[in-house]
Amino acid sequence: MEMLTRPVSGCITIIIAAFTLLVANGAQAERFELGASADEADAVIGCLYPMTGRSATYGRDSIVGIQIALDDLVAETKAGLTPPKLRVIADDPRSKASYAVRLAQDFVAKDNARFFCGIVSSGVAHAVSDLARQEKIIMVGTDHASSRLSIEAGHDYYFRVTNDSWTSMAAGARYLRDLQKETGWKRLAFVGPDYDYGHVSWTDLQLALDGLGVEYETVSALWPKLYEPDYSIYINALQSAKPDVVVTALWGGDFIAFIKQASTTRFFETTRLANFDTGANYDVMMALGDQPYPGLILSARHHNNWPETGRNKRFVAQFHDLTGRYPTYAAEGAYTGVIAIARAIEKAGDADDDRALIKALEGLQLALPEDPPGFASYIDPDTHQIVQAQAVGTVVHNEDFPPSKLMVGNWAIYDAEDLKPSKEMVKRRRDAVAGGSEAVPPPTP
Incomplete structure (x- = not known):
């Protein structure tokens, strides 16, 4: 079932209806095609997003975010501007690196793709990033977060336009530093998925805490597999370790399952649980019900209720108008990826000039829904990682985004420049890889 749509808002309803039916029936969702036709397109973007399984929400919302970006570009054309005409193809990598690489190769060979975008799993992203370097195809990551992709494994053709694990953990470390001043917490535990993203998140947090001079004792670090159905042994182990704070890098359905299972114990009576990268996602807010x-200490890569700017309110309203529901952060990430590619093509003046496109992306400023007043996100020329502010908070009653009855509030806002990795740390981590080490260097005592 192949679908070709034009960047017109009404068309997305057909896509979402078909996609919802596929997910409900447990079927393998086939690829989606959006935007300009093959003959009309100035450039083709091949995107990889999950369409089925526990993380299907990320793919579903990313498709809508892409459509909103295409609609915005069409609106610019109608206003007399000349943005590029983009054709976007999205397919499901099934969380498998080898299959993702095969799909990406087909994007290039069969669809003449000039860009890759998307990818939720950092493990899958590493494999596709390697292909992008080999094939000289610019890859714009919109969801995966391991900081290794932009630091140790960074290269000319890889860019990322959503917060990475370093950014989120740098914000989290600042929150924990300030919390320690209030509560005196000392005992810290970590639980994360047993793959690149989880392990790098833990190392990033330790590096950030040590850089701030926070004194703490690590009492446990646990590594359940991705999509683990039963967290009881991990919850019991955490309770036995008696941490004051547990930080987690579990995401999506895994984080929701962990919370639900922990709530049947005394876990929340004895410790605080923090998720600084994905915890405030809208699907989590809905899953919490009225509890x-x-x-809980949470943040995410985009919030529907922060910042309260016209740009963010407009994006959330556009998404709701198209779907009848509110977005997870994946939507804004995918939106940003398409807009970044469009702006790079405009700036370079040519969708086929690799070097001009890379130069255009390096330092590119983007005014995005998640940007607070007075700040515009930009892509760091050295790491190719987007630089953004981050808000961390706690759960409060808020029924402005139904059916959720809860949202995050009581915000602590962290300046984007403070969350950038230092040049010294980036050099140290890259030098470690150049010297033969594949691991992120441990925190300096």
Whole structure:
């Protein structure tokens, strides 16, 4: 079932209806095609997003975010501007690196793709990033977060336009530093998925805490597999370790399952649970029902209720108008990826000039829905990682985004420049790889 749509808002309803039916029936969702036709397109973008399984929400919302970006570009054309005409193809990598590489190769060979975008799993992203370097195809990551992709494994053709694990953990470390001043917490535990993203998130947090001079004792670090159905042994182990704070890098359905299972124990009576990268996602807010479990500290890569700017309100309203529901952060990430590619083509003046496109992306400023007043996100020329502010908070009652009855509030806002990795740390991590080490260097005592 192949679908070709034009960047017109009404068309997305057909896509979402078909996609919802596929997910409900447990079927393998086939690829989606959006935007300009093959003959009309100035450039083709091949995107990889999950369409089925526990993380299907990320793919579903990313498709809508892409459509909103295409609609915005069409609106610019109608206003007399000349943005590029983009054709976007999205397919499901099934969380498998080898299959993702095969799909990406087909994007290039069969669809003449000039760009890759998307990818939720950092493990899958590493494989596609290697292909992008080999084939000289610019890859714009919109969801995966391991900081290794932009630091140790960074290269000319890889860019990322959503927060990475370093950014989120740098914000989290600042929150924990300030919390320690209030509560005196000392005992810290970590639980994360047993693959690149989880392990790098833990190392990033330790590096950030040590850089701020925070004194703490690590009492446990646990590594359940991705999509683990039963977290009881991990929850019991954490309770036995008696941490004051547990930080987690579990995401999506895994994080929701962990919370639900922990709520059947005394876990939330004895410790605080923090998720600084994905925890405030809208799907989590819905899953919590009307239960703001005590001690939750959450953030995400985009919030529907922060910042309260016209640009963010417009994006959330556009998404709701198209779908009848509110977005997860994946939508804004995918939106940003398409807009970044469009602006790079405009700036370079040619969709086929690799070097001009890379130069255009390096330092590119983007005014995005998640940007607070007075700040515009930009892509760091050295790491090719987007630089953004981050808001961390706690769960409060808020029924402005139904059916969720809860949202994050009581915000602590962290300046984008403060969350950038230092040049010294980036050099140290890259030098470690050049010297033969594949691991992120451990925190300096």
